[in-house]
Amino acid sequence: MQQEMNIGVVTVSDRASRGEYEDLGGPAIEAYLSEVIDSAYSTTRRIISDDQSLIENTLIELCDRQHCSLILTTGGTGPALRDVTPEATEAVCHKMMHGFGELMRQVSLQKVATAILSRQTAGVRNQSLIVNLPGKPKAIAECLDGVFAAIPYCIDLIDGPYMVTNESRFVAFRPKK
Amino acid sequence: MQQEMNIGVVTVSDRASRGEYEDLGGPAIEAYLSEVIDSAYSTTRRIISDDQSLIENTLIELCDRQHCSLILTTGGTGPALRDVTPEATEAVCHKMMHGFGELMRQVSLQKVATAILSRQTAGVRNQSLIVNLPGKPKAIAECLDGVFAAIPYCIDLIDGPYMVTNESRFVAFRPKK
Amino acid sequence: MQQEMNIGVVTVSDRASRGEYEDLGGPAIEAYLSEVIDSAYSTTRRIISDDQSLIENTLIELCDRQHCSLILTTGGTGPALRDVTPEATEAVCHKMMHGFGELMRQVSLQKVATAILSRQTAGVRNQSLIVNLPGKPKAIAECLDGVFAAIPYCIDLIDGPYMVTNESRFVAFRPKK
Numbered sequence A, B, C: 001m002q003q004e005m006n007i008g009v010v011t012v013s014d015r016a017s018r019g020e021y022e023d024l025g026g027p028a029i030e031a032y033l034s035e036v037i038d039s040a041y042s043t044t045r046r047i048i049s050d051d052q053s054l055i056e057n058t059l060i061e062l063c064d065r066q067h068c069s070l071i072l073t074t075g076g077t078g079p080a081l082r083d084v085t086p087e088a089t090e091a092v093c094h095k096m097m098h099g100f101g102e103l104m105r106q107v108s109l110q111k112v113a114t115a116i117l118s119r120q121t122a123g124v125r126n127q128s129l130i131v132n133l134p135g136k137p138k139a140i141a142e143c144l145d146g147v148f149a150a151i152p153y154c155i156d157l158i159d160g161p162y163m164v165t166n167e168s169r170f171v172a173f174r175p176k177k
Helices: A023-035 A052-064 A083-093 A098-109 A113-117 A137-157 B026-035 B052-064 B085-092 B098-109 B112-118 B137-157 C024-035 C051-065 C084-092 C098-109 C113-117 C137-155
Strands: A007-013 A041-046 A068-073 A122-125 A128-133 B007-011 B041-049 B069-073 B122-125 B128-133 C006-011 C042-048 C071-073 C123-127 C128-135
Touching: A007 A052, A023 A041, A023 A068, A023 A137, A041 A052, A052 A068, A052 A122, A052 A128, A052 B098, A068 A137, A083 A122, A083 A128, A083 C006, A098 A122, A098 A137, A098 B098, A098 C098, A098 C113, A113 B098, A113 B137, A113 C042, A113 C128, A128 A137, A128 C006, B007 B026, B007 B052, B026 B041, B026 B069, B041 B052, B041 B069, B052 B069, B052 B122, B052 B128, B069 B137, B085 B122, B085 B128, B098 B112, B098 B122, B098 B128, B098 B137, B098 C098, B112 C098, B112 C137, B128 B137, B128 C051, C006 C024, C006 C051, C024 C042, C024 C071, C024 C137, C042 C051, C051 C071, C051 C084, C051 C123, C051 C128, C071 C137, C084 C123, C084 C128, C098 C113, C098 C123, C098 C128, C098 C137, C128 C137
Parallel strands: A007 A041, A007 A068, A068 A128, B007 B041, B007 B069, B069 B128, C006 C042, C006 C071, C071 C128
Antiparallel strands: A122 A128, B122 B128, C123 C128
């Protein structure tokens, strides 16, 4: 029996966590996932403030207790004092995957010169892939379009459930055996 | 009242610091700044040897005491034994900005295959953005042309003074409110 | 008298080290070197398991005792639990050269979307340049085609022997004096 995949969706924002601001990033990620994934999955949502310890503890809980194969964060990747999502991600990961950040910045550079200010990264903790996404909903879809084709095979490699993607949307790349 | 911006310009070179070699990198940076910045600013210049502690202390002084919003270094970013500017930069920064080094290497790769030997990076310490530039004057302008459009908004995000750029030269990118 | 260059070629693979699998990566690297290098060199080969301490000790021995100017590894750069070649490389290097990994991922992205899963890096330990290559023989040549033009000059900068490349294959870039 194919195990259902759990995906963590974490909005990191002081204002959204206090309810001063509607969370648009989390719903944008959920909409994207429902469009591209054809296999069974559930999502676990969190909306938290830009506090490094809190982000680390949330990621650890989603990895170690909720057994999320994939965790997508939105927000907290800029140069400002309260932007610490990449630092929290690096602190909890066992392996960093620099190719994700490099490609997301390249994709965003086609749109805006300030893409280089984004410090998005990705990494693996045990059997969970964590990917930082930008805060802006429009930029979330652009970045996911850049990297999502590599995500199903990455989850295979860390022994997670098999993700089937909607091939009318795009084809997940897996090498031929 | 708009506060005047202070910009640190640091030449890192054993030979230039001993006077055996004319510093060409520092003046190239100053010429570039005068061409692209239209708002008020002053520069604080340093010429120091390739000594990691000295580079770290100089960067800390320019950030913490001279309150430079932007510090541009030239030299010391290659693979040779005495090239330690990136290590010193990383040691004093609170946040690393990998997008700067990635884009500067991409820009330089259009010119020379050895661009990948450049270890230039950038980061933020409190309210200061530190960017490593190459040692060669011609390469300095090429790299700044690649990344400068993102610098004014980065300084906004770390609560520095508002920089106005010369729009006949190029337009600083700031997102619409 | 021109000193002969020693080049380390390290296959990192649990299965190849146990003889369950023919090592194809090491021979692919040796074939590439014989095609592009015209000056005298010898190679020192190792086939080891995906054990981080063993990889670190092997790299240290090749740098410090075998005086390899260049060490090329193949394998162990993915996201899986046993893939730790980049971590071992970083642990033994004094300087990291992020431009190599960035460019190799860019080159591989032209072929496969999963290139961003490769965590290949490069760095310098004393007078040795260490470069991680992928495990697949075809990808090895693609990645070396991307970065090899910068390798002879890098070895010059870390005071290694002068490498002459086969100019009908490609031209090693060295800046004009």
